[in-house]
Amino acid sequence: MASLRSRKENHQLFFDFRWNGARYRAQTDEVDSPAARKRLAPKLESLNEALRTGTFDLGKFFPDLAVPLTSTSPAATHEVLPPPSVVTPITSAVPCSLSFRSFSDQWYSEFRVGWRKTYDATVRGLLDQHLLPRFGTTAVSAVTRAQILEFRAHLSKLPGRREGSKLSPARINTIMLILRQILQEAADRYEFTMPMGRLKPLKIPKSDVMPFTLTQVQDLIARVRPDYKHYLTVRFFTGMRSGEIHGLKWKYIDFERRLILVRETIVGGEEDYTKTDASQRDIVMNSVVYDALLAQKKATGNRDYVFCNLKGEPVDTINFTKRVWYPLLRHLGLELRRPYQTRHTAATLWLAAGEMPEWIARQLGHASTEMLFRVYSRYVPNLTRNDGSAFDRMLQQTLSRDRPSAQDPQPPPSPWRLAA
Structure with missing residues (x-):
């Protein structure tokens, strides 16, 4: 083409x-x-x-x-x-012996220096599991658009992580992104036409948040294992990500100014920089979080991590989810959802309380309020009544003067009749 x-x-x-x-x-x-x-x-x-x-x-x-x-x-x-x-x-400058496997190995070794460990592991896994088995022996300059489209269709039929599911569009897009980066680099170096031009990513369905109500939060904290009571309290009322609360150390707790300093995170079992620069933030402790951390200090104050196991190691996300979180939800008869919903719960509770969106965005570690309004728009309280009710009142006041009297024949009811 x-x-x-x-x-x-x-x-x-x-x-x-x-x-x-x-x-x-x-x-x-x-x-x-x-x-x-x-x-x-x-x-x-x-x-x-x-x-x-x-x-x-x-x-x-x-x-x-x-x-x-x-x-x-x-x-x-x-x-x-x-x-x-x-x-x-x-003529193409690509040597006939330069296979996709050879070039992708070179690309991986050259670019991995700028990646996080988790992204490095993701790229390596996608190469070994999907890209190399399909394109490994093909010359990097000979990969065609037809082959790429057939490969994407093949991915859509593969089983997903959950039983009975298929690979998600988001996962497929990630695999195709790695393929695009490899082929683009090869095309730039060896001057051949990039075969993935104008190939758009798959549309990802919008996922809805599933926050808990304040009553449900109270039940969860009351019924959870005692050693996780303070942990859940801090998660629900600070909006911290899993890696952030698991990487929280006592040296980042400022009781005097009532601040939690988010400076590190645990990713893949190892300490790492926060998700983004905006994630480096100071979270204001409310009274409930302050009391929970004071009580937690009596239990783990002699350790590095605020929340840790008996060995002093940070909480493991998978272990907590499978052995504590899901059993707790089942016990209370609540719909299963990821622990990340504690973050969404904090955001919606702040909004319901009428806190300023700019302040909430800073507490969550967002660079702006854009994501706040996009993800939680239906939870934003209508403080200024910007919901059409003012327009409805104007219509009722204006049109009431023209409404027929009791003696006048009444029109048939309309599905668009204004609410009384």
């Missing part, structure tokens, strides 16, 4: 395509811009159609015209497609 590419040295656009076993570049006089790409789009579409149907004629599409344009005015360049000045076949 043909594509429009931009030269690094002068940003001029050129058509990049393969025909009869050779690669061609057809230079244009257009400088890369959205408007220029829009003007060249019909030409690109015709070129791809001709290549697909086998009707491509090099002389017809790209005649060797050395004659300059008759007009160089802006109006003329918008009306006339500049003829390509150079059409040159080039």
Whole structure:
């Protein structure tokens, strides 16, 4: 398939395509811009159609015209497609022996230095489990768009983590993203057409939050094992992520100023930097959290971690979820949900109390209030009555003057009748 590419040295656009076993570049006089790409789009579409149907004629599409344009005015360049000045076949610089496996190993070793340990493990796992078994022996320059689409369709049929489920669109998009990064780097280095151009990610269904009510929170804290009572209290009323509360150390507890300093996190059983820079924050202790931490200090104050096991090691997320959290939800007859819902619960309780969204965003470690309103919009209290009720009152007050009297014939009821 043909594509429009931009030269690094002068940003001029050129058509990049393969025909009869050779690669061609057809230079244009257009400088890369959205408007220029829009003007060249019909030409690109015709070129791809001709290549697909086998009707491509090099002389017809790209005649060797050395004659300059008759007009160089802006109006003329918008009306006339500049003829390509150079059409040159080039051969791929990729060695035939350079397989996808060889290049992906090189790419992995070069780029992993900038990754977190968890992302490193994710990439390595996706390479070994999905990408290398499918593309490992194929030359990196020979991977086609058809093969990629077939591979994505194959992924959609694979079983997911839960019994009876399939791989989620989010997981498939992650696998395809790694494939895209490898092929893009190879295409840039060895100058071949990137086969994943214009391939959009799968649409991910919007997941709804499942926060607990304050009554349910009280029941959960009251019924949980005694050694996890303070732990749940802090989780529910601070909105800390699992890794953040598991990595919380006593040196980050400021009782004097009543602050929890979020500075580290536990990821994959190891200490790491927080999820983002905005996640480095100071959480204000309310009275309930303050009392819970004072009580917890009597139990683990001689340890590094605030919440830890008998060996002084931080709480393990999987162990807590399977042995404490899910059994507790089943015991109370509550729908199973991830412990992460404690974070959503804190956000919705803050909103219900009327706290300022900017303050809540800072407590949660969000860089702005955008995610707050996007995720929790239906939990934002209507402090200014921006729900259409003011408009409804105006309509009732205005239209009441025109309503028929008791003696006038009454119209049939309407499904759009205003509420009384």
